[in-house]
Amino acid sequence: MKSIITLPATSGALAFDGEPSDAELDAVELEMPLILAEVELLDAEIKTLDRPATGLDERRIRRARRRVLAARRSLSNRAAMLGGAA
Structure with missing residues (x-):
């Protein structure tokens, strides 16, 4: 199979040191x-996979879903204030 791009191995444009950039780390911190x-929602859903959900389980899942929605809303609002898209 032939390579589509043939660049010298010393090309600085394709250099990757395996570490995330500062911008990537900032983006992860913003979305944390x-x-x-x-993760909390996933944990609540996993607990109900092998047994019927109890009333407590249902409330836990509802609360976790509300937290996910609130976090998404907050992230979207923050991105809109900064002029970016979420």
């Missing part, structure tokens, strides 16, 4: 509340 809320 949403990530944590989604």
Whole structure:
């Protein structure tokens, strides 16, 4: 199979050191509340996979869904204030 791009191995444009850039780390930090809320929702849903959901389980899932929605809303509002798109 032939390579589509043939650049010298010393090309600085394609250099990647395996570490995230500062901008990528800032983006992850900005989205961390949403990530944590989604993990909490996933944990609540996983607990009900092998057994019927109890009333407590249903409330836990509802609360987790509300936290995810609130985190998404906050992230979207913050992006709109900064002039970006979420």
